[in-house]
Amino acid sequence: MFDVIQIVGSLLILAAFVAAQLGRLDSSSYRYLISNAVGSAILTVTAVVNLEWGFILLEGVWALVSMYSIVRKAAGRLPTAPH
Numbered sequence: 001m002f003d004v005i006q007i008v009g010s011l012l013i014l015a016a017f018v019a020a021q022l023g024r025l026d027s028s029s030y031r032y033l034i035s036n037a038v039g040s041a042i043l044t045v046t047a048v049v050n051l052e053w054g055f056i057l058l059e060g061v062w063a064l065v066s067m068y069s070i071v072r073k074a075a076g077r078l079p080t081a082p083h
Contacts, residue, residue, distance in 0.1 A: 006046050012039030013062075028073065037066035 016035035019025035025032050040062035047055035 002046065002049075005042060009039045009042030009046070012036075012042070028069075030070070030073065033066050033070045033073065037063055037070060040066060 012035045016025060016032045016039075020027045020032055040059045044056060044059040044063050047059055
């Protein structure tokens with residue numbers, strides 16, 4: 001079950017990234033930012049459980065930056081990506 005949770009977190013991040021690279025999702029959209037925030041938060045929790053310090057740092061910062069971007073966008077302070 002633990003592996004399934006990690007795979008779900010990874011797929012959320014990867015799906016958003018691939019969609020953005022293919023031009024199907026704007027990297028400043030809520031869907032992209034929330035997928036990154038949720039996926040990286042899931043992976044942070046699994047890294048904490050296993051005491052994987054490098055991944056705690058990587059995914060923890062990724063989650064925080066994504067959440068910060070969501071807050072900025074909600075406040076109208078996140079610029080949209082150029083087209």
